[in-house]
Amino acid sequence: MRRSVASVLGACVVAAACSGCGNDPYPDADVRAKVLYSPFLAAHRTLDPAEAYNVSAHQVTGLVYDTLLEYHYLARPYRLIPGLATSVPKAQPLGDGRVRYRFEIRRGIGYGPDPCFEAGGEGRTTRDAHAEDFAYQLMRLADPALKVQVRDPFSRIEGFTAFAQALAAARGADPGFAARPSREQYAAVGGIRGVRVDGDDVMEVTLSEPYPQILYWFAMEFTTPVPWEAVDRYDGKEGRERFADHPVGTGPYRVTVYDKRSRISLVRNPNWYGITQPEAPGAHYPTEGEPGDAAAGLLDPAYVGRPVPFIDRIEMRLDKESIPVFNKFLQGYYDSAGIIKESFDQVIQNDRLSPEMAARGIGLRKAVSPGLFYLGFNMEDEVVGAAGGERARKLRQAMSLAVDSQRWIDIFLNGRGIPAQSPIPPVISGAPEGYRNPYRQVDLARARRLLAEAGYPDGIDPQTGSPLRLSFDTYEVGSGGALDREFFIGEWRKLGIDVDLQVTTYNEFQAKVERLAYQVFFWGWSADYPDPENFLFLLTCDMRRSGVGGPNTSNFCDPDYDRLFSAMETMESGPERDAIIRKMVAIVERERPWIEIYNGVGYSLVHGWLHNVKPFGMSYPMAKYLDIDAESRAEMREAWNRPVVWPVWVLVGVFAVGIVPGIRTFFRERQ
């Protein structure tokens, strides 16, 4: 009896230690397949190209939805090339202030196979996209029923807002109208006046005022062609999916598995235009790039000019916690990863890749991101804002002088960032070169003097007799708590100011904003497109959050600044524009609505078997230019992931040694 128990136990232990053991999370069949593996952080709210506006969703929409224009993968500064359009249109001024852009569209742009196209005939799974589909999507952007977050740039299209109002009016007047398919509704209201379709391959877009940056918006998925068949069929009713969960597009890939809480799978789109038109600029690997790209192995003759994409399938897995993601990267189960601060010193030593990493064939890529993070003041607050006058300005300047961005970057980002000096990241052309903001160099003595001049000697508020109390609102608290915010609070303690961190939910913060009940906050902005206007607009009166609800959360409103902004907004780049920008930056320097903290530097790690990676800075669907050496990956994974089994035997041994004497004495005693 005893012997059989022991043998059963032994068998169980061995079985547990071996069977199902091993940490490969992918099916065995895929071991040597050309599949790209990447993680995603959270289930996407929507993949509808009209509504999706975050980097995570763009990982999918960027590959499934193609655009009229694209960015050249390798060229810097960023350059637009034709995608679905045959050329990049030039602005044609119409004399009365309006500007027209004429897009000539390719033929043979096929949608990925989808049952929704049966609307055009039994058994049909696809059709070609034509100009009408582009116009349809532009109308969707205006549709008030959709949660579009970028209406502002498109509202410069003639008749855009009028169309939206007419649509809302028609729906309000007749409930039956709203029940009709969206395409019919748009047609009934007469479409957008500034969007004209001419046959299948021409679309003319007329703006009511000059706006050169509009072309950048045509490189984003907001302007992709959308099939009305998909929008009609995937309405979310009667068990059908929503269009937001079921993308149908003309891109190089299509979605086959969309289990947004665990797995997303993309495969090649057999109807992609690039297959039949590989000479199109967006359909083959670039033939030229920046100086330095050749040396970096990005212009390998094996790839230059060849038709893309090279990878057959893309698998994305939901992985919320950053450490497991990084560890899986190290084990070879993800092909590239960012560096998390916990592992920074394992990976980077003396600003170069550590020998341990290099030995595994891992490569390091750095890119300055065109983004800015800053501390903002609510300029409509009585104590810290414009209402406080000269006094409040000195307070803001003093607080700006006390914050040591470099140290913050060192602690919280392992130095992966540059202390920001102005509202415009230095990597955007047009940013003032070599500019150093005097209020962003730490000077505690000067800060204390300014504070005293502002009427708060040593931080004491004369009205209350105790330290000046300010509130710092944050609603995005990361996994480590709000430690990075507490750093700033620590800096201001050196001035004697008591800043109280208030962690609220998003709703509470919104409510506070409405009541103007906030003073200090931490915010960031990532470029939509590489133009200074995309940052400077955040400080204009029209974009104020309070009242208007725009992204100018500090509610900064200066008439001189606005005047300069209107001047530079539609100007072509050049010395004249740069001069105006410099004046605007000087205003921001003096008034300090923001304390600029950092511009991020993206470090990414890439395994040796993943070729052609060049970090883009902005969100970019680069998967179509990448290639994988699947054999080499399979070998490395196996070598790196052998399970360690000896501790099991040690445990069993310890257990046996500990228990057996007890058992023996017990039975001996009983006898």
Add this chain to the structure above:
Amino acid sequence: MLAYVIRRLLYGGAVVLGVLGVLFVLFFQVASPDDIARRALGEKARADAIEQWKVNHGYDRPLWPWQDFDDNLFFHHYATMLSFDFGRSDVDDTPIARRIREGAGPSLSLTMPMFVMSLVVTIVLGLFVAFFRETYIDTAGVFLCVLGMSISILLYIIGGQFLIGKLLRWFPISGFDGDPSVIARFIALPVLIGILSNVGSNVRFYRTVFVEETGREYVRTARAKGAGEMRVMMRHVLRNSLIPILTQVVLAIPFLFTGSLLLESFFGIPGLGSLMIDAINQNDFATMRVMVFVLSLLFIGGQIATDLSYALADPRVRLE
């Protein structure tokens, strides 16, 4: 017996109504429909968009019956929940019922093995320690149990992931694939950690129960008649301890749930626990309400089942 069953079921129904009432007060007093709308629609939502959203999600009614008897949220809440018409998520409009169906599979694949293996392991260990009562095995065992109870489940998870996933590389650190050929290696680590985290308190309890039973008259009789100790434990003690074991099992189910909530979150398993945590982080009150209601229904069902089984076993219960 039938009368008892009916009475018990009716009482269960009353408790369900009570639970719905508590949920209503908590969730609708917590966040007004305006807050939820603003959260879902984003920063630049205008007032009319907010109103429209509220209409779409059925939040435009007044809260209480005395405000408008025919059309109010209070009755609407009861009506929809009781008819299992769960509606859509506040955050992204997907039907909640579908999400629950999709999440149930992964959750069960985690909790069922955990539940069964935990039961087996803790009872065996409890018997083992009770068998060797009064020896150093017993003292060490009790100490280890109290030790186990004093460590937070968070530490078990963090430590387990570190030790077993990273250092020893026995199992994937996180992730999930429902495919039957690979599912075992994904749930092995969370199941293992789940069992470890509650082995302490359960073994402690079972040991006490078993030791009490072995002090009883009939056990002494059995021993006097010459039955071996092992036989005594297995045959008599175990069987007669079934009622306290059953009670403990039912009481432990809530902890099973809490554990799975955290395990699913740390290990990236797309089950109901993960759904709940996402709902909490996103302030998705519609999903939270439904999840709490569904889980409460399960608890109530479990309690009714336990009571009925007691009634079957012990006739005195039926007369209460």
Add this chain to the structure above:
Amino acid sequence: MEAYVFSNLLVAALVVGGVVLARVVRRDRLWSEAMGELWRRRRGSILVVAAFVSIGLLDSVAWKGGSVVGDDLLASHEARTVVDRIFQGAKESSYSAPLASESFYGGEALADPGGHWLGTDLLGRDVLHRALKGVRVALLIGGLTSAIAIPLALLMGVGAGYFGGRFDDFVFFVMSTLASIPSLLLLIALIMALGRGTWQVCLALGITGWVGLCRVTRGETMKLRELDYVQASLALGVSHARIIVRHILPNLMHLVVITLVLLFSQLVLSEAILAYLGIGVSGSWGEMINQARNELSREPIIWWNISAAAAAMFTLLLAVNYVGDALRDVLDPRTLRETT
């Protein structure tokens, strides 16, 4: 009245209360025997708990003013406790290992070399200091929640068991309803309703925690009510209030004490989970663990943050659980039932 003044008074009241309680227990023969037995069995654990309680009390006595070391201009205007003043060394800039004289990353000289016994955390704060401050938070969570849960449970339980009838039905229904909602979810919903903050968390924990004790007191009270001397008192016309206070409550005290002790560890562990979800009490060990959660994966590894919090929490809970375990054996009702 400022918060720290209130807390000082409370500490004074607790100390006085503790002395009074000790005298009451010593006079009662059965209780003092039980306590003696407990001391014999669990001397070590009791001393550990006493040490923690002392630290907690020390951390509750605060006053403003006094000298400040380093750049922090604000500190002299804030109320600092005895524990804070002991750890007055200047803050470092970031991580440093226990007893180190240079910082962990970058090797700069520290402001207080060798002075940080358990190192410093991400923001340069002394880890031992933070761990000790967590004691007060843990005791507060346990104490304040019990102060809410226990009177509530007694009120409802004794009332239901003693008076029976409609009140009993009502209490039983409330208990069943609350017990049917998964307690973690109820906790989360309550905290979202009440807001974040120490007393809100304790109130929420109290609301989810009173049911267990209530069930037991209800059962006990029902049994006690049938005892001879209670029936006799009723027949003699003694008022209900008197019977409850003189006969019922004292016989429930052992349950209360056991519950108090064993509930404590459950509360602290629950709060740790709430800290993971971002809705815990600030300054608690759970918060420390949550913030330090990812540090084990650093290379080289940073272990002192999470270990300090885990060790502190573990030591206190182990000691409390161990004492509670023995307490349950020692306070067995068969030895404590009064016969007056």
